[in-house]
Amino acid sequence: MAPHDLRRPFKRPKISDQQRRRELSLQRQAQHRRDAQQQARCLADTILSLQNDVAAEAEPQFESSPQSEEHSQDFDVRDAAKLKGAEARRWFAKQLMLPEWMIDVPDRLSSDWYVFARPAGKRCFVVSSNGITVSRLRNGAMLHRFRSSLPNGGARGNNSYCILDCVFHEPDQTYYVIDLVCWSGMSLYECTAEFRFFWLNSKLDEIGGGNDRKYRFSAVVVYNCDQEGLKAAYTGMVPYVKDGLLFYNKHAHYQSGNTPLVLVWKDENCSQYVVDTDSKGQVPDQQHVVLELLDDGGVVTSDDPPVKFGCLDSDFVQKTGLKTSYLLRFAIGEGGLCFADGKLEKADLHYLGKSNRARAFADSYSKVIFQYAVRHSPLKIEHLFASISSSNEEENTPCDTEMVG
Template sequence: MFTARRSPVPPHQAGGLRRASEFKMPPSTRPLTQDERRHRALEEQKSASYERINAARNIDSMAFLSLGNEDEEDEDRKRNRRRKNRRYADVCMFAELLELQTEHDGLPHNLETGWVALAPIPVGKRCLAVTYSGKDYRTSTQLFSRLKGARFLKFPSPLPMNSILDCVLDANWEVNGIIHVLDILRWHGKDFTDCEANFRFWWRDSRISEITPLPPSPSMEFDFASMAQAEREIPLTFQYPYVFLPVPYYTPPISMEMFLTTVIPAAKMTRSFEVKLPPALPSTSWAGRALQTGIATDGLLLYVSEASYQSGETPLSTWVPTKPLEGGLSNPVTLDLFEA
């Protein structure tokens, strides 16, 4: 092994080489703060919305007309097939971790007037719930993973056809039958991704409150021996999520006092919820009874109230976890940093 020695650059050429290298490099700028990235993302979102409105009005539509050729059409068909295979990949609006690395980071300065808070965020698997019409004309719901868009669960549900919900499948869904609803992208064919966060969460709660849970299959089994050993009334397995449960949200104004005394404690607390067991259960002793369950918390989500739904990771939503992430920052931001 050896290392080649570089010939020294004559002093009279050094300045020219340095200027040449700098000319080829992009101008150096300081990294944008989270607040600056957020502002830029919101402006880009507004600009894109304006362009979509113009396109819907057929403004400048002639500029996009072209005859094309067969090769281009073949490429379009191939591209469409690839897009269909991953149509639900990275569609969920994924929040950035709240940053406190510089004096410009931290809680948004307009927290009181410009943000919506969701708390507590449940522990579980982030996914999209998409509804289809089945062969028997009943609506079936399919769950797709957040990152790769892979389908991992299919079941009957009371949701209307042609709906898409941003959800968290509870970590103990086989025990409590719960799937949590974070956000709404589409409901019964009507798209809500261009709507502001305030309206989306209101619509989410108003519509989900109207649906009647679809009873699980009568073939559901219960492990009464295990329940006796644990001395608690917990069914062994739900075949599919039974209850669509919206995550609580808080709308502006959210004063700092309210944030510290109401929102943060709610984000830290295990949420208690009563699941009403369906009357179609095989055991008459369990039919119509209720199951008290505790929902573990994973932290707090903040959404820019005037922002529309943005797929992928975005500064328009911010996450404050309950505990440090594995392999995360050396000085992690958690809910414990905020005390009344």
């Protein structure tokens, strides 16, 4: 039976609160939007009152939301473009929006989500400013410095700038753009993914993808995550090597760090690397994880807030010379991972050593759980198709409740 013909929804043991965190993320977005609108109304009202009251001796002070202050400070890319060395790497390493791994199938997958084939390659931020274009990897290290057709990316003109979220695909020297953050100085951080994707395609068409330059820019083809869209993303031909599927909630804003509103999923048919390999490119017998060491000896994920997987003995920490914030490698032993009500209760960890120095972050909780599920009870493409079919059937089921006039 073909995957898209399945009708029975797939039920898995609850090992995550991913759906609850998705709902909380959307609630925070809505509140942030309301705060920004209130701030704009206050500003507009104050300007009008100042025009009517020329005798005012001092301008009133406003309280801006901590989120909006943090947002304006963190994403001043014109100042960040002047940073050098380690300082620049630290700043850029914190800017990318990182997808969680799909542990559970989201609610309303067919109506609220997009899907597309993720290009294999180097994930990076591309910033054009001051007549030059620079790409930086996920750890903040510089990848390329070049001239481009992006706004203010090839010839110094004005103070505008552009920020793209890309995957650099080396075989065809192309930056495949998976998201648009800023264009000509216009910030799209608080715009929905639905709007950002529309804007991205129209703006890349204007510059022709930069075909006259050393590197090209090309948008990926994004589908609605219905039966046809999921099938096209999963089996359709693309001009790049696939590395899994990316799912975007249509209402998601662009936010730095891990988010449950963007999800990555893989299997052997759409990715060469489903199970993590070791430094030699081999699949280890036991799953390996990278966790960050805290002051109290706890080892945690990169999430905010972090998820604690265990605790190292203080004598062991002192004897091995480990320091706070070190990234450490562990193997998950035969005891595996134990869950209760969607939360991790216990992990059988075995210390292996310090992580590669090139790494900037520990693993996320969702990545660890996805990799664990791949080895024991994987979430398969049939389950995604079945979830869409089940959702469609529920939406098409007539309501038995009568309307009372």
